[in-house]
Amino acid sequence: MSSSVAGAGEESGAAAPQGPAPVERCKGVNGLEKVVLREVRGSSAEVYLYGGHVTSWKDEHGEELLFVSNKAIFKPPKAIRGGIPICFPQFSNFGHLEPHGFARNKTWTVEADPPPFPVPISSKAYIDLILKPTEEDVKIWPHSFEYRLRIALGPGGDLMLTSRIRNTNADGKSFSFTFAYHTYFSISDISEIRVEGLETLDYLDNLQDRARFTEQGDAIVFESELDRIYLGTPSKIAIIDHEKKRTFVVRKGGLPDAVVWNPWDKKAKAMADFGDDEYKRMVCVEAAAIEKQVTLKPGEEWTGKLELSAVPSSYYSGQLDPDRVIQDSTVPEDSIS
Known part of the structure; x- marks a missing residue:
């Protein structure tokens, strides 16, 4: 059973859509609810409401660009192994919260009527999600917040994630957090x-x-x-896959750090939800804000933006020359308003 929904709260028109709907809600693994985004040229993405978690991003040829483990456990409260987990309000296990925070272990809500979005989008293949703290969350992290997440496919098949986190504390207190888009690329x-x-x-x-x-x-x-956590990183990073003759371009805003991770063989064998040899087919390059915590006063909002593109490696000749492929991001590094 599935249903189509219009992106960002738009009402569906009366006319029958031509081809697959750009946004479709349906059931995924173990009956978990998910949203499928489809761009007119054939690219697609899948987002589970559990975790606000992107689990698939395919190009116009149907080739999967993200890695999800064959042993991934699609069952709360276990986080899904692969795709793009959201690490908030804590990255890693340096702190009192569970490793990588709780956002990736919570069920998000589709926001039917979100507030005005600062960046217009030409595609209808997008969805707006929202996460607010539960009573359990407040016990372990005593703050009130609204976390809005827009996931979109651009006309060229680019995958775009925009996080907007607002401090809604009524007690006048600021809060601080670290953050990462824990992206697993398929290689x-x-x-x-x-x-x-x-x-x-x-x-x-x-x-x-x-x-x-x-x-x-x-x-x-x-x-x-x-x-490793790389510090003071540029707004663009390239992952060059020589065998596939493909380059992933990671563009980011408001996220000064970048995590690069591969578990290799010993750690892979130690993870129950990860295949022994799967480390060979994945690499994590994560847009992040870790070294310097983000601090928000009540009413303040932070924006962290990630845009992923897959282009032929011929665009790059050993040099990262993003101007030949992609325009500069419009998201400033200092994105607290």
């Missing part, structure tokens, strides 16, 4: 991957108690487990 083989755009930057090594180092390579390549 040919981890040995064939280069991540460009993070050269010469400082990073915190999660494998060495967040000791600080400076990146020495001209690109990041993978030969063993890697878990």
Whole structure:
């Protein structure tokens, strides 16, 4: 059983739609509710209301661009392994909350009539979700907030996620949080991957108690487990897959850091919801705000934006030259209003 819904609260017209609906609500794995987005040229995305979690992003040829483990457990309260988990209000396990916070373990609500959105969109393939704290959440993180999440497909098949987090505390108190879009990309083989755009930057090594180092390579390549938080990163990062001749372009706003992670073989075998050899077919490059917490006073709102594109690697000749493919993001780094 499925139903179509208009993006961002638009009322469906009386005329029958031509082709698949741009937004469709239906049941997913284990009966969990999900939303399917379809762009007219053939690209698609799937979003589970559990976690506000993107679990699929396919190009116009139907090729899957995100990685989800074959052993992923689609059953609350376990987070879904793969896709794009939302890490809020905490990234990692440095703090008193559960690892990566609780947003990825909560069921979000489709917002039928969201407030005006600051960035117009030309596609109808989008959905607006909202998360508000439950009584249980307030016990472990005593703050009131409204977290609005728009997930959209652009006309060219780009996947766009925009998070708007507002402090709605009535007691006059500020709150602080860390955040990440924990994106799992589907790749040919981890040995064939280069991540460009993070050269010469400082990073915190999660494998060495967040000791600080400076990146020495001209690109990041993978030969063993890697878990790093790169600091002061540019608004664009490229993931080059030599075998597939494809480059993922990560564009971000309001998110100064970038996490790069691959668990490699030992950690992969230790995770119950991850296949022993699946580390070869995924890499996480995550737009994030971690080193410096985001602090909001009551009434203030923070925006964190992620845009993902998949382009032929021929656009890049060993250099990250985003102007040849993609225009600058309009989202400022300082995006608290």
